[in-house]
Amino acid sequence: MNEPPSLPFGFSLASSSIGLRETRDAVLVTMRDGATASALFTKNSFPAAPILVNREHLSRSETVRALLINAVFANACTGTAGLASAKRCAEITAESLDCAVEEVLVFSTGKIGPPLPLEKFERGIPLLAAKPDDDIGGFARAILTTDTVEKIACVRCGEATILGFAKGSGMICPDMATMLAFVLTDARIEKEWLDGAWKEICDETFNRISVDSCESTNDAAVVLASQKIPVSETEFRQALFTATESLAMQIARDGEGATMLLTCHVAGAASKAEATTMARRIVSSNLVKCAAHGHDPNWGRVMSAMGSLHENVDPRTVRVSLNETIVWDRGSAPPIDAKEIFREPDLVITVDLGRGVAEALSWGCDLSHAYVDINAHYKT
Amino acid sequence: MNEPPSLPFGFSLASSSIGLRETRDAVLVTMRDGATASALFTKNSFPAAPILVNREHLSRSETVRALLINAVFANACTGTAGLASAKRCAEITAESLDCAVEEVLVFSTGKIGPPLPLEKFERGIPLLAAKPDDDIGGFARAILTTDTVEKIACVRCGEATILGFAKGSGMICPDMATMLAFVLTDARIEKEWLDGAWKEICDETFNRISVDSCESTNDAAVVLASQKIPVSETEFRQALFTATESLAMQIARDGEGATMLLTCHVAGAASKAEATTMARRIVSSNLVKCAAHGHDPNWGRVMSAMGSLHENVDPRTVRVSLNETIVWDRGSAPPIDAKEIFREPDLVITVDLGRGVAEALSWGCDLSHAYVDINAHYKT
Numbered sequence: 232m233n234e235p236p237s238l239p240f241g242f243s244l245a246s247s248s249i250g251l252r253e254t255r256d257a258v259l260v261t262m263r264d265g266a267t268a269s270a271l272f273t274k275n276s277f278p279a280a281p282i283l284v285n286r287e288h289l290s291r292s293e294t295v296r297a298l299l300i301n302a303v304f305a306n307a308c309t310g311t312a313g314l315a316s317a318k319r320c321a322e323i324t325a326e327s328l329d330c331a332v333e334e335v336l337v338f339s340t341g342k343i344g345p346p347l348p349l350e351k352f353e354r355g356i357p358l359l360a361a362k363p364d365d366d367i368g369g370f371a372r373a374i375l376t377t378d379t380v381e382k383i384a385c386v387r388c389g390e391a392t393i394l395g396f397a398k399g400s401g402m403i404c405p406d407m408a409t410m411l412a413f414v415l416t417d418a419r420i421e422k423e424w425l426d427g428a429w430k431e432i433c434d435e436t437f438n439r440i441s442v443d444s445c446e447s448t449n450d451a452a453v454v455l456a457s458q459k460i461p462v463s464e465t466e467f468r469q470a471l472f473t474a475t476e477s478l479a480m481q482i483a484r485d486g487e488g489a490t491m492l493l494t495c496h497v498a499g500a501a502s503k504a505e506a507t508t509m510a511r512r513i514v515s516s517n518l519v520k521c522a523a524h525g526h527d528p529n530w531g532r533v534m535s536a537m538g539s540l541h542e543n544v545d546p547r548t549v550r551v552s553l554n555e556t557i558v559w560d561r562g563s564a565p566p567i568d569a570k571e572i573f574r575e576p577d578l579v580i581t582v583d584l585g586r587g588v589a590e591a592l593s594w595g596c597d598l599s600h601a602y603v604d605i606n607a608h609y610k611t
Numbered sequence: 612m613n614e615p616p617s618l619p620f621g622f623s624l625a626s627s628s629i630g631l632r633e634t635r636d637a638v639l640v641t642m643r644d645g646a647t648a649s650a651l652f653t654k655n656s657f658p659a660a661p662i663l664v665n666r667e668h669l670s671r672s673e674t675v676r677a678l679l680i681n682a683v684f685a686n687a688c689t690g691t692a693g694l695a696s697a698k699r700c701a702e703i704t705a706e707s708l709d710c711a712v713e714e715v716l717v718f719s720t721g722k723i724g725p726p727l728p729l730e731k732f733e734r735g736i737p738l739l740a741a742k743p744d745d746d747i748g749g750f751a752r753a754i755l756t757t758d759t760v761e762k763i764a765c766v767r768c769g770e771a772t773i774l775g776f777a778k779g780s781g782m783i784c785p786d787m788a789t790m791l792a793f794v795l796t797d798a799r800i801e802k803e804w805l806d807g808a809w810k811e812i813c814d815e816t817f818n819r820i821s822v823d824s825c826e827s828t829n830d831a832a833v834v835l836a837s838q839k840i841p842v843s844e845t846e847f848r849q850a851l852f853t854a855t856e857s858l859a860m861q862i863a864r865d866g867e868g869a870t871m872l873l874t875c876h877v878a879g880a881a882s883k884a885e886a887t888t889m890a891r892r893i894v895s896s897n898l899v900k901c902a903a904h905g906h907d908p909n910w911g912r913v914m915s916a917m918g919s920l921h922e923n924v925d926p927r928t929v930r931v932s933l934n935e936t937i938v939w940d941r942g943s944a945p946p947i948d949a950k951e952i953f954r955e956p957d958l959v960i961t962v963d964l965g966r967g968v969a970e971a972l973s974w975g976c977d978l979s980h981a982y983v984d985i986n987a988h989y990k991t
Contacts, residue, residue: 274921275915275918275919275921276917276918276920276921276922276923276924276925276926277914277915277917277918277924277926278918305911307911307914307915308911308914308926308939308944309944310926310942310943310944311942312943342911343909343911343912343914343915344910344911344944443897443898446915446918446919447915448911448914448915448918517823517897517982517986518823518986521982521983521985521986521987522986522987524983524987525986525987525988527987527988529723529724530724531685531687531688531722531723531724531828532723534657534687534688534723534828535655535657535687535723535826535828537656537657538655538656538657538658538826538828539655539826540656541654541655541656542656543656544656544657545656546656546657546688546690559688562690562691563690563692564688564689564690564724598983599983600980600983600984602897602901602983603901603904603978603979603980603982603983604980605901606897606898606901606902606905606978607901607902607904607905607907608905608907
């Protein structure tokens, strides 16, 4: 359950425009007493420069003291100069906060290709370090690119707080799909346990969304625990899952040009992997997305998307529903009323494969003119 | 090279409207002396009823005497009633032509779900059988659905003729992607040889195109040889390849809503499979397709699409060009002029991975408002 957002103990925030655009474009998160971090990064073979820096820093330091995040420039495909810029940003941050450089993580999102305007970071980072504002909404806005809304989730776990931020709207594909997500918590939790739990949770949330099947070079999802408040592991895992799932669904709903959230629930599968692959395939189908956009109950496209996995699923055991209206019932298609199906603003596609007990959820959005417009002329 | 189309010896054509729509909607191809057939069908696990019928007929008969093709109704996801309808269509055709039912192949394309209006076939097939018109353009038009142009290729091989027809515009994905393609030839050619050559050729042509990464339930590509004219196998293979490649490129160029042909040539790959997968991934990327549509030289999207294969390709050995303008040169991005790149109406993306000698081609198209419009309200 989402709560009114509040900042967990042990974190301090600053956000402002350092001149990359008119509105806020950079965030500095500081953890004076340090925090434990678990992080997942894109598997893309052309990872952005900050991803390379973070992998190295996390291998050298157990403690994280600062996150520096910027929008507008992805600092991806920028070669050795880009790598030097990302390292320099971490250095400036470390100098401003008087900590070790490997205790700083850096994140960028925006256009691939152009070099980071380093002089703006040289001026901007010390100003951010000098003026923490703890403005949660400001953080959420500063990291957005083509997103239309801020993405925040807050969940309590006993006395502890979990506060999550995410950005991502296009180039969103279900394999570490978040572009950027940051979850801050004051819970006291072992690093090893958190590493395992975070991987599992990301796999069931961020890795289950797709806006356009296009994976980013900058994806990163990080959870930071300032170790202030004791919690039960079981309750904390559930609370962390709730916050993360909420962020993932917010990203899918705000997909570029989206007018609705698509949810696909596949049940009755032979294995979890089968259910997951099928749910992802269905919400990723351009034809299913267009039909949803047009409020057209064209269930044949759900069938062809399922069948395209070549899993030898038997149409005689399959049942498919659109918003609880059954459209394919184990071998035949009952008559349906499109108006009834699209009475709801969102679309839930439910599939029962009728050959096992495994199930999985996946989220996406419809495909509209606005997606084409945004991506035919994306010049930040 | 495409020639003015002419009908090979041993084939007769008839096309007309049998009442499925106002314009021509059905084709009957007859081969009085029979023909040898090689056929590839969709791998979708929900194959349309005619696919099931054809697989059975081809297993029972060496000779094909007739093809019955209809647009408007795909006869897919129509259950046991749909299968009975497809069988009945083959029976009516066999009765009208006085041949065995297993010598008839049936093909349908159009909307998934609705039942075939069998009474129109009962009346229409005997009329088609009675009135061959050998109208090549009429055949090409009768099989179209959302296509905007007829797709015909004609190539000579010595005295023999190869005449190909195709349809397909949406639900086109590179794994037996043709929806429907028919290649007729009077060449004398062994069935076993033709089976092998046809599979190889389809793999390099129809299986290399993508409009929307959505695989159809009805895909079929068939070559029929009436065995009238002796040919050299080597020359015939080349001519058949030329005709088939032309049809594949025509389909990609006429993708739903397309304004341009996208061609991707990947060279310098470690293996043919790597080159093929990468070329397909690039032309299938919604973001690359939108950028092409907007004449935006956003080459970062080509890089992120390549990287999303997780093949550990090294950006320091990769070179990428858009219409011969180099945009990424082994580690860095030279300055470019977008106007220069988009002087051509089409876009050729050339990738040199710099780590081997294998190469592959793939074709696709841009993504436009019109694609969304067509597929938000596809009700034939």
